Amino acid sequence: MKQADTKTQILDVAQDLIQRLGVNGMSYQDISEVVGIRKASIHTHFPKKDDLLVALLDRYNDRFLRIVDGILASSDSSEVKLRRYCGLFEATLSSGNQDKACLCAMLGAELITLNDSVVEQVRRFYQANQERLTILLDAGRQDGSFSFPGEVQAMASLIFGLLEGGMLVARVQGGATRFHQTIEQLMQLIKCR
Amino acid sequence: MKQADTKTQILDVAQDLIQRLGVNGMSYQDISEVVGIRKASIHTHFPKKDDLLVALLDRYNDRFLRIVDGILASSDSSEVKLRRYCGLFEATLSSGNQDKACLCAMLGAELITLNDSVVEQVRRFYQANQERLTILLDAGRQDGSFSFPGEVQAMASLIFGLLEGGMLVARVQGGATRFHQTIEQLMQLIKCR
DNA sequence: GTCTATATAGAGATAGAC
DNA sequence: GTCTATCTCTATATAGAC
Numbered sequence: 001m002k003q004a005d006t007k008t009q010i011l012d013v014a015q016d017l018i019q020r021l022g023v024n025g026m027s028y029q030d031i032s033e034v035v036g037i038r039k040a041s042i043h044t045h046f047p048k049k050d051d052l053l054v055a056l057l058d059r060y061n062d063r064f065l066r067i068v069d070g071i072l073a074s075s076d077s078s079e080v081k082l083r084r085y086c087g088l089f090e091a092t093l094s095s096g097n098q099d100k101a102c103l104c105a106m107l108g109a110e111l112i113t114l115n116d117s118v119v120e121q122v123r124r125f126y127q128a129n130q131e132r133l134t135i136l137l138d139a140g141r142q143d144g145s146f147s148f149p150g151e152v153q154a155m156a157s158l159i160f161g162l163l164e165g166g167m168l169v170a171r172v173q174g175g176a177t178r179f180h181q182t183i184e185q186l187m188q189l190i191k192c193r
Numbered sequence: 194m195k196q197a198d199t200k201t202q203i204l205d206v207a208q209d210l211i212q213r214l215g216v217n218g219m220s221y222q223d224i225s226e227v228v229g230i231r232k233a234s235i236h237t238h239f240p241k242k243d244d245l246l247v248a249l250l251d252r253y254n255d256r257f258l259r260i261v262d263g264i265l266a267s268s269d270s271s272e273v274k275l276r277r278y279c280g281l282f283e284a285t286l287s288s289g290n291q292d293k294a295c296l297c298a299m300l301g302a303e304l305i306t307l308n309d310s311v312v313e314q315v316r317r318f319y320q321a322n323q324e325r326l327t328i329l330l331d332a333g334r335q336d337g338s339f340s341f342p343g344e345v346q347a348m349a350s351l352i353f354g355l356l357e358g359g360m361l362v363a364r365v366q367g368g369a370t371r372f373h374q375t376i377e378q379l380m381q382l383i384k385c386r
Numbered sequence: 387g388t389c390t391a392t393a394t395a396g397a398g399a400t401a402g403a404c
Numbered sequence: 405g406t407c408t409a410t411c412t413c414t415a416t417a418t419a420g421a422c
Contacts, residue, residue, distance in 0.1 A: 006387080024217035025306040027415060041388050043417065099305055105358075108365045109302035112292055113218040126366045154378040157367070158359075161375055162351065165298075165358005172301045172312075173319045174350070182354055185347040189382055199405080220397060234406050236399065 007045045009035050011056055019092070019100040023053065023110050050115050053107075057121040060103050061128070064088070068132050078140030079191065085136065086183045089163045094176045101171060105164040130156050137190075147192040155190070162186060200238045202228050204249055212285070212293040216246065216303050243308050246300075250314040253296050254321070257281070261325050271333030272384065278329065279376045282356045287369045294364060298357040319357075323349050330383075340385040348383070355379060 004012070013034045017026040028049070032039040046052035071084045092100055104125045111119060133156035140146040148155055162182070170179035197205070206227045210219040221242070225232040239245035264277045285293055297318045304312060326349035333339035341348055355375070363372035 020305050022215070022217060022303050022306065024215060025303060028417090029414075037387090038389060039416090040390080040418085044387060047417080049416070101302070105361070106302060108361050109294070109299060110215050110218060111365055112213050113215065123366055126362065130366075149381040150378050154374050157362075157371060158355065158375045158378045161359035161362040162355045163358075164362050165356075165360075166351075166354035167358075168298070168301050168361070169319065169350075169354040169357055172304055173316055173323075178350060181347050182351045185343050185351045188342040221399090222396075230405090231407060232398090233400080233408080237405060240399080242398070 006035070006037065006041075010042055010045055010052070011059060014052055015056055015060065015103060016096070016100070018056075018106055019103055020097075022106050023049075024113060050118065053114070053118045054121065057103070057107075057118065057125070061121065061125045064125070065128055065132075068129070072132060072136060078136065078143055078145035079187070081136055082140065082146075083183075083187065085133070086163060086186070089167055090176065090179060090183065093167050093170060093179055098175050099171055101167045102164055105167055108164065109168070126160065130160050133159055144192060146190045148190045159186065199228070199230065199234075203235055203238055203245070204252060207245055208249055208253065208296060209289070209293070211249070211299055212296055213290075215299050216242075217306060243311065246307070246311045247314065250296070250300075250311065250318070254314065254318045257318070258321055258325075261322070265325060265329060271329065271336055271338035272380070274329055275333065275339075276376075276380065278326070279356060279379070282360055283369065283372060283376065286360050286363060286372055291368050292364055294360045295357055298360055301357065302361070319353065323353050326352055337385060339383045341383045352379065 010031060013031050014026070017030055017034075021030075028039040028042050031042055035042075042052075046055065067088060068085065071081050074081065074084075076084065089102060092102055104122050107114065107118065107122045108126070111122065114122070130153075134153050137146060137155055137159075138152045141148070141152065166179055166182050170176065170182070174181075203224060206224050207219070210223055210227075214223075221232040221235050224235055228235075235245075239248065260281060261278060264274050267274065267277075269277065282295060285295055297315050300307065300311065300315045301319070304315065307315070323346075327346050330339060330348055330352075331345045334341070334345065359372055359375050363369065363375070367374075
């Protein structure tokens with residue numbers, strides 16, 4: 001296993017810290033202590049904190065949506081696809097010390113304190129996810145996997161809000177177990193009965 | 194209308210700032226500028242930031258739960274009760290410049306950076322709300338207003354996560370309109386059909 | 387690229403005059 | 405209770421040596 005280059009290491013550590021503490025609860029000093037370099041050196045790679053955030057979101061959104069698209073393109077049933085999609089959020093929450101939220105859930109909470117370019121990226125993440133959820137739900141309703149009243153889009157937005165928000169709530173109370181139950185409850189609500 | 198005393202004004206402004214920017218995105222300086230006193234004066238009323246947070250959460254939780262208990266004790270139908278409960282969150286989001294989240298949603302996101310006493314209060318808020326939701330849903334299911342599979346408790350925890358999280362998501366995209374649609378979608382999901 | 391050193395600004399917090 | 409003044413610490417950020 002090759003050692004990751006410093007730039008990647010910085011991104012990795014920054015992501016972990018933000019997912020746990022938020023942007024405003026984390027500093028270059030915090031990153032430097034984990035990576036093992038001086039904080040001035042971080043500025044070589046990311047001159048401003050915003051540069052770091054933009055690069056981090058680029059990578060995060062790209063990776064996340066690539067996985068989601070893989071799920072959509074698979075030959076799984078609609079129900080399995082949705083379970084796998086929800087599983088992505090569960091995996092985040094369960095990783096490490098069980099206190100990591102989705103990067104864009106944390107940034108969403110701190111939205112008003114962020115610069116325009118970062119806000120735009122967070123918005124794109126939300127939009128892209130909801131579009132994909134809409135596709136998934138629409139297909140599932142047509143193939144008879146799901147049954148629910150109302151618009152597909154409204155359901156997609158409900159589910160996305162539940163996943164992003166449910167993670168944050170679960171960190172306060174109940175943890176991964178409780179988050180899992182919530183997702184199970186959701187599946188029961190929209191499955192055909 | 195009598196002018197509120199300074200202590201109350203500080204709490205009011207701090208609450209507004211935290212609901213928009215988060216604890217870590219807001220400072221005594223910010224409060225002092227709005228209230229119109231020097232930041233040193235704030236320390237007279239709340240020596241440490243934690244003192245302010247504890248006092249703020251005491252007041253917020255007390256007020257919020259009092260209103261919720263009023264809803265539960267009313268003679269409204271279960272459906273109306275649930276709508277009124279959800280309306281509390283809608284009202285928060287719609288107040289001011291449409292960028293205010295529930296105080297405890299913001300604190301929940303920043304949980305790991307908070308001190309134990311504050312964490313405990315956030316936790317109590319979540320617990321208390323879910324207990325009340327459980328009572329409301331249980332009654333509604335028995336009187337035939339609601340129909341949903343699974344445990345009442347799981348449903349309560351789903352709804353609370355959706356409300357707290359949905360507010361944060363709505364601030365990023367769609368605003369109050371979209372949050373309202375999400376709630377409508379929820380109502381359709383659990384109503385008898 | 388990384389380091390030391392430093393600049394500058396803002397944070398939370400305290401002392402003491404009025 | 406509020407003010408001015410100040411302390412200490414930490415934050416982001418830059419300059420220049422190695």
